[in-house]
Amino acid sequence: MAKGRTRVRESRATAGGNVVAVGGGTVKLRVLFSSMLLVSVALAKPAAAQEQQTFKFTGVSGYTGFGYYVGPYYGQILSVPGQPTIDLYCVDFLHRISMNQVWKGWMTPLSGNLQYTRGGNGAYGLYLRAAWLTQQYYKAPTSEIKHIQATIWNLFGGGPTPSSNYWLNLANQNYTSVNPNYFRVITPVNAGDGASAQEFLTYVTPEPETYAMFATGLCLLAWMAYRRRRAFTV
Numbered sequence: 001m002a003k004g005r006t007r008v009r010e011s012r013a014t015a016g017g018n019v020v021a022v023g024g025g026t027v028k029l030r031v032l033f034s035s036m037l038l039v040s041v042a043l044a045k046p047a048a049a050q051e052q053q054t055f056k057f058t059g060v061s062g063y064t065g066f067g068y069y070v071g072p073y074y075g076q077i078l079s080v081p082g083q084p085t086i087d088l089y090c091v092d093f094l095h096r097i098s099m100n101q102v103w104k105g106w107m108t109p110l111s112g113n114l115q116y117t118r119g120g121n122g123a124y125g126l127y128l129r130a131a132w133l134t135q136q137y138y139k140a141p142t143s144e145i146k147h148i149q150a151t152i153w154n155l156f157g158g159g160p161t162p163s164s165n166y167w168l169n170l171a172n173q174n175y176t177s178v179n180p181n182y183f184r185v186i187t188p189v190n191a192g193d194g195a196s197a198q199e200f201l202t203y204v205t206p207e208p209e210t211y212a213m214f215a216t217g218l219c220l221l222a223w224m225a226y227r228r229r230r231a232f233t234v
Contacts (some may be wrong), residue, residue: 050108051115054079055186057088057101057197065146066160073200078102088186091132092118092199093153093160103197106187110180110201117185118199119156121187126155129171130181131201136167155201177181 020034056076063071073088097103106116110131114121130152137145144167151167153159187197 022067044187051108052104052111052189053077053107054104055104056130057099057103058085059099061145063142063145065149068160070149071145072134075200077107086202088200088202089130089137089152090149090198090200091130091152091156091185093158094154095194095196095198097197101197104189105197106185106189108123108185108187110183110185114185116191117187118191123156125175127185127201128178128180129182130155131178131180132175133167133171134203135171 054077055077057073057207058076059074060069061071061073063069064089069225073084073090075088076083108114108117110124110127114124114127117127118121119126133148133152136148140148144164147164148167150159150161151163151171152161155171171206182203184204186200188199190196
């Protein structure tokens, strides 16, 4: 992700050769704006708490490849009010799941501690690559969905066919563009059991409260900028 640097010029108003100070000291706009921006960004991040939930596997996308269903799958979180539906992206070829299966699992933020996932913290980069690949399901030709799925499976050590070099190279080039705050890893609580459910990624849409907090941060920035302009007016 390209990063740019915005340079804010320090503003000082003078009266008779003296610097106009506020609150007994000169406040640098650069520091002020940077601090407020960090606050607004922090407020805008989704909560990153690991949770144990009950899930139900409810369907497949209908795409097939190499003798298996591939692409997005579908499920519900039974332990959450309203039992919301979620998209499930399988990262685990070595285990199995069946239609309408119910299981308990850890829902771990990709930006958090991955100790309860099958890959662990050392697989953070692999999960990021898998997350980037899952988003290509909605952009790539349908004929490529099976190759994207095979590439995801092979990231974690198994698959019915080798990875697609094309998609693996793209994932290696672009995985750092993924925002891990919006992905969760769903791992069965009995992950060590060979008969346990598969592991999935899911995308979490920020809640309305997140947008409200972000807007509050932006308003604070604008208000502080206004106060600074008035304070430095002679």
